[in-house]
Amino acid sequence: MSTAQIGPPQWITRSADDAAVQHLAENLRCPKAIARLLVSRGIADPAAAHAFFNPSLDDLIDPMLMLGMDIAVARIQQAVRTSDPILIYGDYDVDGTTATVLLKTAIERIAPKETPARVTYHVPHRIREGYGMQTGVLGEAAASGIRLVISVDTGIRAFAAAEEAKALGMDLIVTDHHLPDGAIGVPEAVAVLNPAQENCPYPFKSLCGAAVAFKLAHALLLAAAETEEQRAKLKRGLIPSFLKLVAIATIADSVPLEGENRVIAALGLKELRNPVQPGLRALMQVAQIPINRPPSATEVGFRLAPRINAAGRMDIASDVVELFLTKDPARAADLAEKLNRLNDDRRATEAKALEAIELQLAALRENLGDFPAGCIILDDPEWHRGVLGILASRVVDRTGRPAIVMTHEDGHAHGSGRSIAGFHLLEALSAVHEPVTPSDAPLFSRFGGHAHAVGFSMPSNQTQLLRDRMQLYGSSRLTEEIMTPPLECDAELLFSDLTQDFFDWLTRCEPFGISNREPVFLTRRLTLTAPVRFIKEKHICLQLQPPGETIRFSALGWSRTTDWPARCAEMALSNGSLIDVAYRLKAKTNPQFPGLELELVDFRLS
Structure with a gap:
């Protein structure tokens, strides 16, 4: 990488081979800056770039490659054939609740109509039970006749629970994505599904818990599809439908959005447009996410996920499972409104605690100097x-x-x-x-x-x-x-590069997240053409223009982690100041004023 030391934190610009950039730009017929972005992120081959821009169901990895999958499928099939009661042991966050819904739905789908599967679920209460499988819950399950327990998004370190299940005469299947105990290994179970466990040949190791449960669900549904026509119908209908919830969990759990996770997130977000399931539709409506287009990863992460998580944080997470299983629009609306209220409660509780945290942080700074x-x-x-x-x-x-x-x-x-x-x-x-x-x-x-x-x-x-x-x-x-990590910029651009065509290509690089972060660009020597405008005393708006040119952009600084007014005062910014700016490119949110604007990441005096 080439570096540009412009003061702390250091700004660095990703390097990319010019010949590879030119070749990719010509092959894709895309702006050079987009090709440079891809090459700098390790996507230099045109075929790999095409796959990056066009994820498909064919890119999903065969679930049978996961260690223990064949045994897990066989045991669940046996339970369905003999009508054995099955308990899905979930977790109280987005990952665990969506995983519970996915697996319960799949098991019920593979059962004959004349003998429906007997599937119940337990989602723990965060305060009364805490995280993980509890032996007391397993005892109650055994007493009620449960003979097979399947954990989702939990269980990889549940050694005591696994021993208790065995002592109670219950079989256990663990599906999880958290890291196993390196010294002890994995719990004793009929099967343990976790791509992160030792000797698992599954090639992608960073799935979230719901995605691991989806892999089991996918394997069960494929095994139940007896004809090519049934498999094609599964691929056209149920699997894309399942990906809606898997995408929400993948984004909410902050796993790397690369490889199969990117495929899941990209396809699932597309399927979230105009959802049919009443609970998902009602939740998107209370979260004020338009249903006439696919939501962005940001909307899922900051609007949907907090409302789903609010149930487990503040009340009973099983409400989420019911929300995503119900077919009653009125019940769905009630549950969605409840989650919305709980999210408001969560925000108020968080705000009160943050006041105390600010005092503790101030005391640390005062006592230690830093x-x-x-x-x-x-x-x-x-x-x-x-x-x-x-x-x-x-x-x-x-x-x-x-x-x-x-x-x-x-x-x-x-x-x-x-x-x-x-x-x-x-x-x-x-x-x-x-x-x-x-x-x-x-x-x-x-x-x-x-x-x-x-x-x-x-x-x-x-x-x-x-x-x-x-x-x-x-x-x-x-x-x-x-x-104090450096600020990594993906490319140095001119304002003339920031066209609508460039932005359209940029949006095709979504969804953004860990390992596919939203690009940051750098433009030098920009003139501040108006005084700094302060918004609600903590945000700022700059009007920027290259000297001698007519192209002008607004640059907005939101005070999530940076005190922008203080930065402006420190640098004595005023009309006519010349600055270098690191930013993300955004579409304006007001439909009456279409176009593009900059979201400030950092700036320096030129």
């Missing part, structure tokens, strides 16, 4: 367990450091953590969990997650030990380079 070099750990017994993950994300946004946020109840601390690129948070928890001396006890009662997000519980009297160990662990690993 934030500590390691992971930031905050706790308060008044904070609601349902919003801890969101709060941890907010702390990461404000500090640029990994964060753990905890609350306390009945002598136990419950926590969620979020991380930054370059710091594997689950590995950190695994390291600090282990006893230091033979007399020490393990730190956590339970914990799990992945590189960017974790959850745990532990005795409240051990929280200082957690702080000490995390500080020691992080101090040698959280380097300045990790905590």
Whole structure:
């Protein structure tokens, strides 16, 4: 990569081979900047670029490649044939609830009409049960006659639950995507479906939990399709319909939007246009997402997903499963309105906790002169367990450091953590969990997650030990380079490059997310043609124009993580200032004023 040191953080521009860019641009007949974007992201072959722009159902990987899939399918088929009661053990977030809906629907679909499948589900209560499979729930299931339990989005570290299921005479199938325990392996079960487990030949390792459940559902439906005509009908109808929920979960769970995940997200978003299922339709309406077009990944991530998650955070997540299963429009409307109210409650609860977090962060800065070099750990017994993950994300946004946020109840601390690129948070928890001396006890009662997000519980009297160990662990690993990453720009452009044709090609690169981030562009030496306009005292609008040219763009700075008014004051920006700007290109949202505008990422005096 070529670098351009323009002050902290450093701006870097992705490099791309000029010959490869020219070849790709000619082959695709696209703007050179689009070809450069693709080449810099490793897509230089025209065939790969064509597949990138045209994902199809044929790009979905054969589910039978997943380790244990044949055994799982056979066991479920047996349960359906013998009318054995089946329990789907879900989770309370978007990933777990959508996975529950997908698998329940698929199992019911493969059963003969004369002997319907006997499928029930359990979605845990976040506060009363917490994350993961509970032995008490399994005991109640066995007493009710359940003989097969299938976990979705959970179970990969449920060793005690697996032993309990076996002792109770129940078979267990685990479907999960969280990382297994490297030292112990996977729980004892009839089958464990997880592409991240050792020796699994499935080529794509980054599926979300709902996608793993979808793979099982897909395999069951394919096995039940006896003729070519039935398989074709499945491909035309049910599989695309299933992808709607899998896409929502894939986007909400922040897994990398590359490979098969990109295919799932792209196809699923298209299917979300004008949904027929009453619950999904009602939810999109309360989220104010137009149903006459496919939603964007941003709309799913910031409008749909929070409302789905609100049920598990603030009340009962099983409402989400009912919402997506019901065929009654009136019931769907009621449930969607309930989720909307719960999301409002969640936002109010989060806002109150953020006030206390700001005070704690201010105290840290005052006492230390800056934030500590390691992971930031905050706790308060008044904070609601349902919003801890969101709060941890907010702390990461404000500090640029990994964060753990905890609350306390009945002598136990419950926590969620979020991380930054370059710091594997689950590995950190695994390291600090282990006893230091033979007399020490393990730190956590339970914990799990992945590189960017974790959850745990532990005795409240051990929280200082957690702080000490995390500080020691992080101090040698959280380097300045990790905590102050450079701003990566995809290309340096002129304003004359920012045409509608260029933007149309740019939208074809969606959906954006982790590993396919929304492109950031750089343009130098732009004149501020009017005084800075402040919006609600915290956002800004700049009018920018290259010297001697007539092309002008508005650039908007939203104060999600940057204090733009303070930046303007620091640089003494005024009419006539000459600046370099890093930005994302956006379509204007007001239909009365169509066109394009810039969303500020950073700016520097030229």
